[in-house]
Amino acid sequence: MPENQGPDKTFRDGLAKGQINLQQCNDCKKFIFFPRVLCPHCKGQSLTWHPASCGGIVHTTTTVRRKPERGGDYNVCMVELAEGVRMMSRVDEISPAEVTIGLPVTAFVGEIDGVPAVLCKPVEE
Amino acid sequence: MVDQLRGKSAIVGVGHAGFGEAPGFSAYDIMAQSALAALDDAGLKLSDVDGLFCTMMEDAMPVLMAAEYLGIQPRYVDGTMTGGSSFVNYLTSATLALQAGLCDVALICYGSNQRTASGRLVTASKLPPYEGLYNPRYPISAYAMAAARHMYEYGTTREQLADVAVAARAWARHNPEAFERDALTREDVLGARMVGDPLTTRDCCLVTDGGGAIVMVRADRARDFPKAPVYVLGSAAASSHRQISQMQDFTVTAARDSGKRAFAMAGVTPGDIDVVELYDAFTINTILFLEDLGFCAKGEGGGFVADGRIAPGGALPVNTNGGGLSCVHPGMYGIFTVIEAARQIRGDAPGLQQDNVELALAHGNGGVLSSQVTAILGAASTV
Numbered sequence: 001m002p003e004n005q006g007p008d009k010t011f012r013d014g015l016a017k018g019q020i021n022l023q024q025c026n027d028c029k030k031f032i033f034f035p036r037v038l039c040p041h042c043k044g045q046s047l048t049w050h051p052a053s054c055g056g057i058v059h060t061t062t063t064v065r066r067k068p069e070r071g072g073d074y075n076v077c078m079v080e081l082a083e084g085v086r087m088m089s090r091v092d093e094i095s096p097a098e099v100t101i102g103l104p105v106t107a108f109v110g111e112i113d114g115v116p117a118v119l120c121k122p123v124e125e
Numbered sequence: 126m127v128d129q130l131r132g133k134s135a136i137v138g139v140g141h142a143g144f145g146e147a148p149g150f151s152a153y154d155i156m157a158q159s160a161l162a163a164l165d166d167a168g169l170k171l172s173d174v175d176g177l178f179c180t181m182m183e184d185a186m187p188v189l190m191a192a193e194y195l196g197i198q199p200r201y202v203d204g205t206m207t208g209g210s211s212f213v214n215y216l217t218s219a220t221l222a223l224q225a226g227l228c229d230v231a232l233i234c235y236g237s238n239q240r241t242a243s244g245r246l247v248t249a250s251k252l253p254p255y256e257g258l259y260n261p262r263y264p265i266s267a268y269a270m271a272a273a274r275h276m277y278e279y280g281t282t283r284e285q286l287a288d289v290a291v292a293a294r295a296w297a298r299h300n301p302e303a304f305e306r307d308a309l310t311r312e313d314v315l316g317a318r319m320v321g322d323p324l325t326t327r328d329c330c331l332v333t334d335g336g337g338a339i340v341m342v343r344a345d346r347a348r349d350f351p352k353a354p355v356y357v358l359g360s361a362a363a364s365s366h367r368q369i370s371q372m373q374d375f376t377v378t379a380a381r382d383s384g385k386r387a388f389a390m391a392g393v394t395p396g397d398i399d400v401v402e403l404y405d406a407f408t409i410n411t412i413l414f415l416e417d418l419g420f421c422a423k424g425e426g427g428g429f430v431a432d433g434r435i436a437p438g439g440a441l442p443v444n445t446n447g448g449g450l451s452c453v454h455p456g457m458y459g460i461f462t463v464i465e466a467a468r469q470i471r472g473d474a475p476g477l478q479q480d481n482v483e484l485a486l487a488h489g490n491g492g493v494l495s496s497q498v499t500a501i502l503g504a505a506s507t508v
Contacts, residue, residue, distance in 0.1 A: 008254070034255045034368075060277070060375055062269035063322040064262050076261045078270060078370055088256045088370045101277045117258050 007035035010049060015116035018109045020052040022083055031083035055082040056120060058103040063096040075099045079120050081107060093121045127390050132508035134220040134231075135347035135354035138167025138340035139464045144453050145304045147334040148241045152183050153194045155455075156236030159336035160195060167340040168351045169230060174340075176201040176228025178215035182237055182456050191234065201228040207364070208491025209404055212460035213498040216341070217360040223343045236336030237455035253368040262321055264406070265329060267369035267493035269321035272409035274375035276323065278424065281412065283323050285427035287314035289408035290327050290450050292436035297447025299437065300476025304333050305451045314408075328408040330448075335455035337464050344508070355467040356508050358484075359391030359501035369493040376424075380417035380488060380497040387486075388419070391501035395419040398501075399482040400469045401441060402462035404490035405448040411435070414488055415443070418499065442479050445469060459489035463500065470504050483507050 007023065011034075014021040022031045027044030038045050061077035075096040079089040091099045092110065103122060110119035140162025143155035150158075156179070164171060177199040181187035188204030203218045205211060212233055219231035252263055261267065275281045291311055297303035309327065317325035347354035363379035363386075366372045388394060395418060403414045412426030420441065421429040429435075435443035444450075446465040449458040466485035468474040483506055489498040 034371075060270040060274040062261075062266050062273060063319075064260070064266060065319050065321065074260070076259050076266050076270075078375075086370055088259050088261065088368075090259050101273065112258050112260075115258060 007037060011035040012116070015109050015118070020054060020107055020109060020118055021049045022052045022081070022085060023047040024050055031085050033085035033087050052107065053082045054107040056080055056105050056107050058091065058099060058101055058105060059086055060101055061091070061099045077120070079105060079107060087118060089118050089120050091120045091122065130220055130224065131358050131390055131392065132356045132503070133344050134223050134341050135344050135356045136339055136463070136467045136502070137342055137347055137350040137352060137354055138163040138165070138169065139338070139467050140164070140166050141335065141337045141461070141464060143236065143238070144302055144335045145333050146241050147238060150238055150334070152181055152236045152238045153190065154236070155238060155334060155336035156181065156191060156234050157194055159236055159338040160232055160234045163232070163234070163338035163340050166352060169340060171195055171197055173230045174232045175199050176219060176222050176231040178203045178219055178231060178233040179235065180204050180206045180211050181235065182239070199228065207362070207496035207498070209406070209457035209459040210362070210489030210491035210496040210498040211457065212337075213360070213463060213487055213489030213500050214362050216357050216463065216500050217362065219341045220357055220360065223341060229342065231341040232338060233341070233460065234336070234338040235457060235460050237457070238334045239456050240332050240334045256368055256370060264493050265321040265324060268407040268409055269324045270369065271375045271413070271494060272323050272407070275409060275412065278376055279427065281427035283315060284311060285412070285431050286323070286328055286408040287311045288431050289405065289411045289435070290314045292430065292433065292439070293405060293444050293448040293450035295436045296445050296476060297451035300447050300452060302475045303447040303452040304331055305447070324407060324409075330406045330450055330454040330458065333453050333455050335453045337460040339460065339463060339467070353471050354505060355470045356503050356505070357500060358393070358503045358507060359387040359389070360499070361386035361390060362496065362498040364496050366495050367492060372494060376413070378413050378417050378494050378497055380414050380499060383497045383499040384418035384488075387499035387501050391503070393484060393501060398484050398486045399442070400445055400466065400479055400485045401443045402466045402485065402487045403444060403448070404458055404462055404488060405444055405450050406454070406458065406490065408450070410490060411443065413494070414490070418486070418488065437477055445474060445479065446476055459491070459498075462487035462489060463502070466502050470502060
């Protein structure tokens with residue numbers, strides 16, 4: 001069997017090395033997320049991986065309320081990266097109540113339950 | 126082409142079962158009780174059914190399970206799963222199948238026992254791969270983020286969201302079939318437990334048991350049944366995404382597209398509609414759909430629902446049974462928008478029957494604002 005080189009594996013391999021990589025369409029030049037084998041915009045099939053800039057803005061956000069004994073409240077948000085792609089993420093380092101729409105953030109590779117994940121933190125002033 | 130389907134099929138029976146709590150009954154038991162009730166309403170028997178349109182939260186092949194349970198061998202089945210909108214979507218596929226002669230009696234049915242079985246909202250779906258890791262509370266977190274964005278862009282307030290729940294309850298208080306009938310104020314909604322900012326428990330739909338069913342035939346024989354036929358004048362679907370992270374604009378749903386095409390097919394406009402039945406899984410839904418279906422401009426939904434405008438006695442009757450917020454919400458509510466719309470047109474709604482209802486809109490939502498299906502139903506006078 002050939003080595004697994006599918007787009008999901010490529011993305012996750014990047015995360016495992018601490019890198020956030022995004023696919024860019026060679027035809028329409030748009031970046032895309034989630035990883036896949038075609039461009040959902042122009043339907044082109046030629047895609048190239050690039051390291052993400054990691055600059056982003058919180059597009060919308062919610063606080064998931066959870067009992068303190070189960071770990072307390074936590075943030076779930078949509079972050080829009082400078083490349084124009086949007087993904088689910090979580091803003092760390094500030095309380096969930098402080099995460100607001102429009103907040104400038106930096107995306108980084110952290111961990112959730114031992115699994116590498118794209119997380120965000122507020123841009124340092 | 127699609128115009129040729131206008132008024133070519135009709136609902137001749139509706140039924141429901143297990144509203145609220147049905148301890149000990151399985152989802153398929155409740156589905157079957159609903160089917161029997163709808164067939165009885167139509168004066169038909171299970172053996173008359175040759176087209177089955179069904180999906181359930183349980184099993185990977187629910188339409189086959191349903192046919193097996195009912196003891197029928199339908200010659201046409203559709204089990205397309207687009208979430209709670211599925212059952213509104215079946216109005217289109219049933220119309221097509223009937224019109225093509227692929228079946229003569231179409232049964233649309235659903236049932237769920239999720240309140241007594243688990244006590245919480247059950248969804249048929251696994252969390253999407255790029256979202257599950259963040260542990261969003263599915264589906265509340267998705268709708269909460271849509272609400273937050275609507276508030277950010279248009280100044281919609283939590284009070285206006287609360288007014289949607291208050292209006293739904295005001296309708297439910299008159300409906301003996303509704304599960305929640307206690308008085309509910311704006312303060313009650315705002316002061317309820319926050320589950321996913323900005324939504325409290327009272328911004329969220331009920332978790333109940335319940336099932337519903339609809340019987341459809343071709344229009345040419347629709348007058349041969351005991352109840353006044355309700356014609357499908359327009360029906361249209363639009364799909365925009367599956368994962369909430371892929372929703373292009375969190376304040377605009379595909380209902381804008383499904384609504385436009387359903388109205389065009391029916392040849393009517395929002396101003397013609399007598400009653401509106403929307404899938405109100407969360408209070409933000411009602412606001413989004415009123416905007417996207419053209420009852421008010423984008424961004425004005427919050428102001429539109431305030432001050433009792435969609436409540437009993439208001440300018441526009443919306444969710445006249447109490448909706449998913451106060452009447453019934455057994456996992457997927459879509460079928461009940463059609464049932465209430467049909468009953469309002471027939472004049473036998475269980476709660477506040479509106480006067481002279483000729484045109485009703487039923488709108489189903491599926492997934493996380495992912496699938497939108499709009500149907501326009503009409504009395505014989507509208508065909």
